[in-house]
Amino acid sequence: MQEKIYGYWLPMNVSTHGDAVDQLINVLHVFMLLLFVGWGIFFMYCLIRFRAGANPTARYEPIKGKASKYLEVFIVVFEAFLLVGLSMPVWSDFKSQPPDEKDALVVEVLAEQFAWNVHYPGKDGIFGRKSSEFVTPENLLGLDPDDPNGKDDFNSINNLNVPEKTPVLVKLTSKDVIHSFKVPVLRLTQDAIPGQEIPFWFNTTRTGSFDIACAQLCGLGHYRMRGQIHIQTQADFDAWLAEQQVEESEDEFSF
Ligand SMILES: [Cu+2]
Structure with missing residues (x-):
């Protein structure tokens, strides 16, 4: 059964940092709504107050009142707070504190037109060397056949399996375009850049x-570059x- 992910507001959140991002989006939306309504009312007021019928000659002096100045200062301060007080802490927390590789599942994702190649390091936990010169239809990752670390590596296309409630560290790159x-x-959301x-x-x-x-x-083929992330229990x-590793060793026998 397809789960309901999208509704009237934000899609379902299944990540630990998602709440902080959602809070920011919610605050921004409410703020934008207030600005929209405020400016809309002001616009209507101006249309009526300064209509040509009641003001046959234009006045060239600027308005003397201070209200608009205070309002603008308030908006600048509030926007600075959004950036420095809310956005930057969330972002820096997320960007500057990656999990330790020992405690995380580490996978490499190699994007290409138009698929996601997911590279798992296999039993030894070490990724084999990859290079574009080794890429063939059978070797989509471009694994170096002489590198022993790559012998037990395996990959899956458009499917990323991860255990739930475990940090996942992804190293993302691209074969061709961004x-x-x-x-x-x-x-x-993270861009994949060739060569990085x-x-x-x-x-x-x-x-x-x-x-x-x-x-x-x-x-x-951009529209069909669709993958799936499968978040499983640790046992699953x-x-x-284990299943992937068995398949991998069967592959080796068939060479
Ligand atoms: Cu793409």
């Missing part, structure tokens, strides 16, 4: 399968991991 890894329910490996992290609050979208218009995730 893509953007976006998971609305995780309140997460950009780390980001998240932590989940519950299980479920949710969409991963590409948020950069990256070519004609371990079972899935």
Whole structure:
């Protein structure tokens, strides 16, 4: 059964940092609504108060009253508070305190036109060396066949499996053009830039399968660059991991 993710307001949130982001979005929306209504009333007032019928000749002196000045100062101070008081702490908390690699699930995501290649390090926990020169239709990640660390690595396409309530550290890059890894329910968007490996992290609050979208218009197939994140219980995730590793060793025998 498809879960209801979207309603009248923000989509469901399943990440630990999502509440802080939502709070910011809510405050901003209420503030924008107040500004909209305020300016709308002022506009109506001006239309009536300064209509041509009642004011046949224009007056060139500016208004003497101080009300507008105080209002503008208040708005500037409030906007500074939004930026310095609310946005920056949330952002710096999220950006400057990534989880320790020991405590997190570390995966690499390699974006390409038009898919997400998810690279898991396998049993040894070490990623094999990747290079564009090794990329073939069978070796989508471009793993170096001579690197022993890459022997037990495996990848999945458009499917990112993670255990719930565990920090996940993603190292994101791109093979071709700029893509953007976006998971609305995780309140997460990160551009993927060719030639750069950009780390980001998240932590989940519950299980479920949710969409991963590409948020950069990256070519004609952009619309079908859709992946899924599967947040599983630790037991389910371990079972899935074991299954992948068995498949991987079967692959090796078939060479
Ligand atoms: Cu894309």
